[in-house]
Amino acid sequence: MTVASPSRSGAEILLGFARTLRAAGVPVTADRERTYLEAVAALGIWDPAAVYYAGRASLCGAPADLDRHDLAFAAYFAGELGGTKRRPAPPPPQIAAADLTDASKTGGAEREETLRAVASSAEVLRHRDIAALSADDKRLLAELFSSLHPRAPRRRAHRHTASRRGTVDARRTLRDTVRRMGEPGVIHRRRRGHRPRRVILLLDISGSMSPYADSLLRLAHAFCRSGIPVEVFTLGTRLTQITRPLQHRDPDRALVAVGDAVADWSGGTRLADGLATFLERWGRRGLARGAVVVIASDGWERGDPAALGEQMRRLHAVSHAVVWSNPHRGRAAYAPIQGGIVAALPHIDHFVAGHSLAAFAELVEVVAHA
């Protein structure tokens, strides 16, 4: 094996590789590094193939990691670099400085007035079309997203829980009887409990939806932070899973992370292809089964509307409910006449607006009761 520098020990070189891999975006933890060293030791460090397979087995945890590993392996062991390369630090999160904080510098009475102004402007902002907002208003609106409290739709659970009504819980009753040496006592009952349904968000981030992309991601972030089982995907010219980057506590950080993960901002829309990929790779295998699927899109389909209709039929067939949130729906003169949306409509359970914070709040309610 080519060694980066003759003075470094084997462990050092291997750890350097682990670090390189981490810099390449694979979540390598210390215990994975240890497993890696053990694995290489078991196979023999002088066999490049062994080091390669040991790295794939112990440092990776998903198919995407494997590709990164192969690239990093080629680069590192070709003697290109040591393990010191760092990913550029993420840009500092934009602090959404609302008027509230600025007001603290001024006098008390003035401050109160500003507060009231902010409160009423917030109410106005809630109902305004996001596409028409100025940059400052958008920043203010971003703060308001924390007022959304998504709740999970619920389904009957497989497991039973103790209850005052329901069927007789023979096992618990018997166990109680055993405790009393066979003396009959209270009859326990049970019934099936509730479990949260999974929610799947498919966000259209194509060019025609770009004024709403930022807000949709903030909505998705609110869902992710709420503790509901959620999976989020972006739909553009390709399909990207962004659940992981959205896990940051801070919405601005989460959005920066999503920005790194998604490659097709403001491109075209191939809704039918995106849905087909989603169904093939995730949906039909179980992710969408019994889930509430939310599609946020204006339904402007480049391709054949019939293909979109077919994919929507499939999606509807595997999921519990399909909710379509369309920003144009909020306009007074809107009628669903575009080819894409006409083809999709028969397979949609709830067709809602999606142009303002108030509309998003309504969407959250619809999802909770889907």
Add this chain to the structure above:
Amino acid sequence: MLSPMDLRTAHPAPTDLAAALGETGYLTDEALTTVTWLALRLGRPLLLEGEPGTGKTALAQALAESTGLPLIRLQCYEGIDATQALYDWDFPRQILHLRAVEAVHGAAHDVAAVEQTLFDERFLLTRPILTALRTPSVLLIDEIDRADDEFEAFLLEVLSTWQVTIPELGTICAATPPAVVLTSNRTRELHDALKRRCLYHWLDHPGIERELAIVASRAPEVDAALAAQVVRAVHRIRADRELLKPPGVAETLDWARALHELGARELDTETAAATLGVAIKYREDAQRVVDALDKVLTR
């Protein structure tokens, strides 16, 4: 049959393991062999992900067969919990026992002693994981992605310490940790904590050469020329990215066997169309394949 201690050192090098698996009819490539060997050597669980029908479950079966250890299978499903995976008390028998004690001794007996007998080994129903901890074995935890998060957390505990505590009996510790194979169809991202404890491998569909060898070893009764035709056809079908569910190795084997049972000498358009249901399980897919059947069957 190997003695229990042998699992870690039974195969001095990965190639020995490949040979042992090959004897059972399971053909591996270098990557899979190395990872499996490492999992055995380091005593780590092996997490296999991949398309359905690429031989994830079969690996565990082959591993069990080649080592002579029993295969213990735990099929995961939504709502599975510890009583189905670990152990449970046999309540009806406990009650029966109480009644029997009462009938024989009447009312005069030592309560504590009777209670003690209630939580005895013979009233314990051992479920797969406990069974695997008590006997050297190959433990297959199938389709872990179907189970809930809580169950994953519970597995984490067992897989890292190899012990289980039953309040009434005490802690049961594995003398020799079982070889553990976890499979997942990736319907859901597994938790990192669980993944970190495992060695990871992604299984792809095999290449033409290897799939031919697999058919030859798993279904030796099938005529070689017919087998080659079937494998080539399946590969062409798989190359169609639009399919909802590309056929796996299991489907190839089924198809080859089905054609053999029908007495077909070669795969032509008619026999293929008639038996397509063995390999293709979706109406839309079947339509696509039938339409392109001429292309699929060209040599």
